[in-house]
Amino acid sequence: MATTQQPLAPQLQDRPRVLVVGGGYVGLYVALKLQKKIANAGGIVTVVDPLPYMTYQPFLPEVAGGNIEARHAVVSHRQHLKQTELIQGRVTAIDHANRKAVVAPADGGAPFEIPYFDVVLAAGAITRTFPIPGLADKGIGLKTIEEAVALRNKVLSKIELASTMTDPEARKAALTFVVVGGGFAGIEAITELEDMARQAVRENPRVDQSEIRFVLVEAMGRIMPEVTAEQAEWVVEHLRSRGIEVLLNTSLADAEDKLKLINMADKSPAGEFAADTLIWAAGVQANPMVRSTDFPLEPRGRVRVLPDLRIAGDEGIIDNAWAAGDVAAVPDLTGKGLPDGTCVPNAQHALRQAKVLAKNLWASRWDKPMHDYKHKNLGAVAGFGSWKGVANINLLGRIGLKGPLAWIAHRGYHGMAMPTFERKFRVVGGWFLSLFSGRDTTQLVDLDNPRGAFEAAARPAPKPAETASK
Structure with missing residues (x-):
């Protein structure tokens, strides 16, 4: 010590x-x-x-x-x-x-x-990560507030940058977003980001919605083990109805150059493609x-x-x-x-x-009796973007919800569970305002280099050499 x-x-x-x-x-x-x-x-x-x-x-x-x-x-x-x-x-x-x-x-x-x-x-x-080549360099998690902010800005930035790209392969990679992990974190992440990307594309006439590609990679044969099998199947159908590719029984094998996938059943190649955004949500x-x-x-x-x-x-x-x-x-x-x-x-x-x-x-x-922890799971709620979600509520029996009602249950539960009244008020107040103002798609840039503009001003570029007098 x-x-x-x-x-x-x-x-x-x-x-x-x-x-x-x-x-x-x-x-x-x-x-x-x-x-x-x-x-x-x-x-x-x-x-x-x-x-x-x-x-x-x-x-x-x-x-x-x-x-x-x-x-x-x-x-x-x-x-x-x-x-x-x-x-x-x-x-x-x-x-x-x-x-x-x-x-x-x-x-x-x-x-x-x-x-x-x-x-x-x-x-x-x-x-929780695995020794996959390139994952540490290319991937980003969704476990911290800093990662969430960085993801938001990266997705919006890629859409904006792609809108002026002329190289078709570079443009395709910029507009491809991959999430690894089909649990609650991965499903909520890919749906919220897809919802935001859809709005950002509507506001940018140089990008078409058909160019946006979202891919979910899950090693197991089903997603979201916290909900029933029937609900999980509905979620897969819902994701695909939004154009999100769902690859079950599939794992990421390599991320160094292009993303290389393998089939978990026989370990055979399951395809490869370029993607500038790789989100890792495969557990803790x-x-x-x-x-x-x-x-x-x-x-x-x-x-x-x-x-x-x-x-x-x-x-x-x-x-x-x-x-x-x-x-x-x-x-x-x-x-x-x-x-x-x-x-x-x-x-x-x-x-x-x-x-x-x-x-x-x-x-x-004070040598008083202590109590054991015992809590019956109240169920699970998940939001998939505005007015979309799934819920499995255990109150007077199991109640399964889909769509807008599940989204309301999701927000209601987490609004109450958010610690402290002051934070509940801020979150709920923001939700209320968003009903009228919509989702915020404002991109914040250069957060990783906040002194860039000042340094450019403080260190002006040298003047070109004066032309020698004749």
Whole structure:
């Protein structure tokens, strides 16, 4: 364990600390529920995350599609965690035996140790990728707000640039958009982007809708395992009715030059074509930071926990250690989770697990009874662009919805699930305005080089040499 290089503020050093590793769904709600109670008891809640906000990931497709303002899909830690100590950085190691963690500041400063009394692992998940040639260079995920904004601008930029291209092959590649992964994230991403692209083309007379090509690549024989087989088939028909190509039992094999596909049944070639935009939405995996801890992990790399969300290994419960969300293998007591008996890694479970964890952690301080996490899945909702969607709602029985009603259910559920009233108001207000003003297809350029214009002005091009006098 490294020695302390950068001490914390003196007034906080001796206060019993609840260290929350990660500021996503679980981290935000644990801190919201505990910050006042812990402070009144003489302690402090500390959240460590490299970002100063929590991202509501179900909204990323709508951010990419221009239906939600990017800042409205995130929740500021500083604004809403008034009684929480916030550290912008990454926890790189945890020594629970000595109740210490190593934090690497986000600004690249020297790592330092931070002591704690309780630790909550809430580091979430990262995009799961495979060693496919060219994927790291050409692909982009849809797991962060930055990726969603970049995708929106890239799609709009490609349409605009293609409209003045004279090389037919370059133009075709620019107007080809590929999404790998047929789960909720991939389906919502490709439909929102297709909807936005359709509007952008209507506004640009130099591009015809027939030139736009969207391709969905899914390795399994069906899409969206969260909905019924009948609904999944309807979704495929819906996508194809919009001109979206759906390639099932197909996998991406190479992305270095042209995209090369293979048939999963016999590993035979399934075609190749050029595409300037490759979106990877083929699943997630637990944050690998948990491998730098002394906590027990299960085969998929998640922390092992009991139904009450305490971390436990073969030798029993580990005191003062908790975990929830995508980074934890939480037993699903309803019996309807993953094949290994754990909860599906989604926002619905993470939000509810966080509230149970906060109650149990506080109860453990006073030797009060703790409760197991048990939540019946309310169903699944997905939006496919304006007034289009699919929903599978479990209330008084299973209710299947398609089209506008499903889209309304999608927006209603996520509008309520968005953390904090202030963010709900901004999101819902934006939706209301879009009913009259439509989807925003304004392209923002040069976000990766914001100083370009200033540098050009500050470093004017040299004047051409004066003609020598005769």
